[in-house]
Amino acid sequence: SDVGSQKERVVTEEEWLQKWEMGNIGFHKEQRHPLLQKYLDVLLNGRSGLRIFFPLCGKAVEMKWLADMGHSIVGVEVSEQAVKDFFSEHSLPYCEEPVPEISGAKMFQSTSGNISLYCCSIYDLSSSIVGKFDGVWDRGALVAVNPCDRQRYASLMINLVEKNSSYLLVTVSYDPNKHKGPPFYVPESEIKSLFG
Ligand code: SAH
DSSP states (O other): OOOHHHHTOOOOHHHHHHHHHHTOOTTOOSSOOHHHHHHHHHHHTTOOSOEEEETTOTTOTHHHHHHHTTOEEEEEESOHHHHHHHHHHTTOOEEEEEOTTSTTOEEEEETTSSEEEEESOGGGOOHHHHOOEEEEEEESSTTTSOGGGHHHHHHHHHHHEEEEEEEEEEOOOSOTTSOOOSSOOOOHHHHHHHHO
């Protein structure tokens, strides 16, 4: 597990915006993630009407799926294009408003009110702005965070969850010398030290 070659790598917000602009979004999947279907019961743990957070959400189709089940979804994504594509691809009417606490940020909310997507950097969020969550679906999120920002990301996520919450995390396992990432290889030992 030599991750030396990835440690220093930085992908800027501008580069992410460019990926969306160029349609270079191989990470986006039209089908629901099989692991979310498999572990849905673990996420819900018998509860209904949860507040579920999607960090670095892109236009993940699972947001619509969970919202249709009666949960309330909050996502954060730097690309406004991704956020708008999400609503238009699911034919969901939405409104757009500024976020007073974060300069330049906008919040896009489905008219029905159950999906709220913040267009800003995740590092601008705090529980005083978005509240706390009962569940987290972290796919393409921790593994997309720059290695130098992982600690900050994990501390923020710990702050954003309720005591009795469930956090589903998807990682990828491969030889980090053969691919520069993202997605980055995050060893299990590091996940344990990040989240405790
Ligand atoms: N979770 C999604 C998208 C994964 S790709 C899915 O499963 O499809 C990672 C996404 O994070 C990209 O859409 C990128 O634009 C966004 N992103 C990268 N850095 C971010 C940051 N600091 N804050 C919010 N979004 C970010």
